[in-house]
Amino acid sequence: MLRSGRARAGAFAAALMAAAARPLIPAPAPLDLPDILVSRQLAQQAALREGDVVTLAADAAGSGATRFRVGGIYEPTPNPMRFTAKRIEARMHLPDLQALKANKSDPNSAESIGALNIRLVDPADVDAFATAVTDRAPGTSAGPTARAAGGSDPFAVLERFHLAVAIVTVLGSTAFLLALMVMRAEERRETIGIIRLIGVSQRSILLGVLVEGLLIATAGAAFGILVAVATQGAVNRFFQWRYDTALVFVRVTTAIALKSIALSVPLGVVAGLVGSWTLLRRDVVALIRR
């Protein structure tokens, strides 16, 4: 993205939002008025409908006030970086925006833009292209729109945060799981002792524990995924209502489900084996003694 006048663009956006928030008086719609699109949130706030005529100005003083026709209402693409912001916005053709913001005393102001989005023939050329642009146009900055892997990308940071929380949760539940498995094994102490007494080998008992653990862990993992899938809708609905956005906050994908199973099933099996192993190491007589 080629960027210039970042701060000014921001100031303009504020003025636009402020101007758009002013009371609007629907008037008869001449067909030669330029069209704009307004966000759903703006349409709700200002009670706008398709076909309404609105007046936009560059600042609160009404500079460059221009009438437009609401050509349509759109749902803003959710921006995870700004999901808490109310999307009071409108879209128009670039020449209309330039005309609206132009400084009448500066003929070149109508030629000014804030940024250029460029699609390259070969996306692999992005770094070389950005360098060439900044070399040829000093004072501009160019960079790729694609997320950099790792580093300070917000989503990478949030991913690391959630991963850290998940690791802690897994550690805590592992401790509990081991405690429960040890208790379960202790409950079956006498039974295991009797089985050993009649000649069943430790290996066979461990195999039985393994199969049992596998079944229980798989059932538990599947249940957990079902609960996650069932609750993701509620979580998304709550946050979408809270922030008036179409952004999806939680999505249980196949990859995530498989990762969960890949982690929880072995954990459950190992916990069962550890719990039983502490028992099987003991003397047979000690197992059946009350």
Added chain:
Amino acid sequence: MTREPSAIVEGRDLTRLFPMPAGAVTALSHVSIRVDPGDYVAITGPSGCGKSTLLHLLGCVDYPTSGSIILEGRDVAGLGESGRSRIRLNRIGFVFQRFFLLPMLTAWENVELPQAEAGAPKAARRDRTAELLAYVGLAERRDHLPSQLSGGEMQRVAIARALANRPPLLLADEPTGELDETSGEQIADLFDRVHAGGTAIVVVTHNPAVAERAGRRLAMKSGRVVTG
């Protein structure tokens, strides 16, 4: 005119039904029993004849379907669970077939526990616990956990625990059921000494060595008293 001494516990026309999916089971049917101070009663009979059920009713551990339990002149039917607990703590000692000692407490602590629950002062508890452990011949095993005691020793500790609050009545459910013959004899000897000390005893038993030491025998069959 002599006044008849009141019974320690009296069961009048006791019936106990257990509802089962296949139909109610009559564990006890119109059984009456009276235990006076100083009595030594043995209840015998085949398995499932209702011996333990009768003991549980007398010990206020269970509720009769019909009939009444009079403990030291008072009908326990009107008592709430708290009142029944008080009775079991102070007026009845219970000895179980499986000992039911708390495995994490030493012999000393197991015997001391009911006294603490009854609110006895520390010094009194100490003296009484020492006395009881010496009484059952386990003074030198006071600091041992139940897992470090034999079956017979555990049952002796259990008897000491049952006597902790000086109950006038001791109820024992198959006290030698899990013991060998020698240990069983030792328990029977201990019961003789307890009885000689004035405590009334009702013991449910299959062990002839214990039964024949009782002053009175009740034979039961199919929920009814057939002799005694």
Added chain:
Amino acid sequence: MNAWGLAWRTVARNPARAALAVSGVAVIGALLFTMLMLSRGLLVSFRALLDTAGFDVRVVSGQGSMIHREPIADASELAAAIGRLPEVERVALVRTAGAVALGGRAEIRAVDIALVGTTESAIGGVWDIVRGSPLPRDEPAGGPPPMIVSTKLAARLRLEPGSPLQIRVFLPGTASALPPTEGRVVGIGGFRFEATDDLTVSTTMKGFASAFGVVDADEADIVLAASRPGAGSAAAAAAIAALRPDLRSYSNDQVVEQFNQNAFSYFRQISVVLSSMTLAFAFLLVATLLTMSVNQRLGEVAALRALGFRRRRIAANLLCESALLVGTGGLAALPLGGALAVVLDRILRQMPGIPERLHFFVLEPQTVVLHVALLSVTGVLASVYPIWLAARLPIAATLRREIIS
């Protein structure tokens, strides 16, 4: 032996099991403690950061927002009027703009910076000068505008006090042809509001205007005011609002509250969600552990009941067991949670746009109190079912079952 003593002996009877249960509570409790710190951490840290600037009222244009600010015209006259208010002790003007810095070295291209112009020459509240000197109190006549650069920018462009520095702002129209402004670095320091991915240059108002090719713009993006001791920021903000109703005045409390409602709300809600899940998790696990433990000891419980122990005594024992597990784990959770907070804070502070000195996790005494209270309630609730189980068990039937099994 009282309920605590019995509970301790019961728990200590299986040291491995107890250690695992306590570890589980400690880890989950650490997560709870961390999330509780997150719930107010940003607010507290942000408030502290705002307060270090030495100003407690911020005035912006009536249009736009705290982030997208419209310039305020006739700023010096406004500053003088605000300064005359009895509630106000001192006033500063601030302008901000995006720009690029052009380094002296040929191989270093333009570097995006945040350019700050201010009348507050001392600005000791927001800059920690490590080399050189702060901006001069009086605007120097002639010569290149003095500039303070952040240590990161200085390292990037190899700047020292006395180094030249070219600044180019983003201007539309004909003004985009203006040459860069050449300033002189007078000081290098840490800018308290600088984000991890930001580079900051601060200069005088005159220097800022010259970068825009304007001699005397007399505009400000923010007017900062420090309330007089005894007057308070709320009174100062109200007085300014009365003076200029067309502008918006915010005390630091109000700024924090605005950010709380908007920018910080996501983390607050994450904190609520994760805290709730953690508590539910802890409840389920402690309840399961206690229930299994009771189920393993039904014979003992029935025997105690037969011996005359009342239900409330049995309940007290179980409550004490729960308290021991949850209490010990909860206490261990405090240092663990503190360590976890340091790790998570380090991760989250890598987010772009977050001042480096802002912390997501802040320890307050009330956090500890809340942590203890929540875990205590959880421990009590987790023992309700096992207590019910133990208190309601049929004594005779249980004894019979234990003998048969």
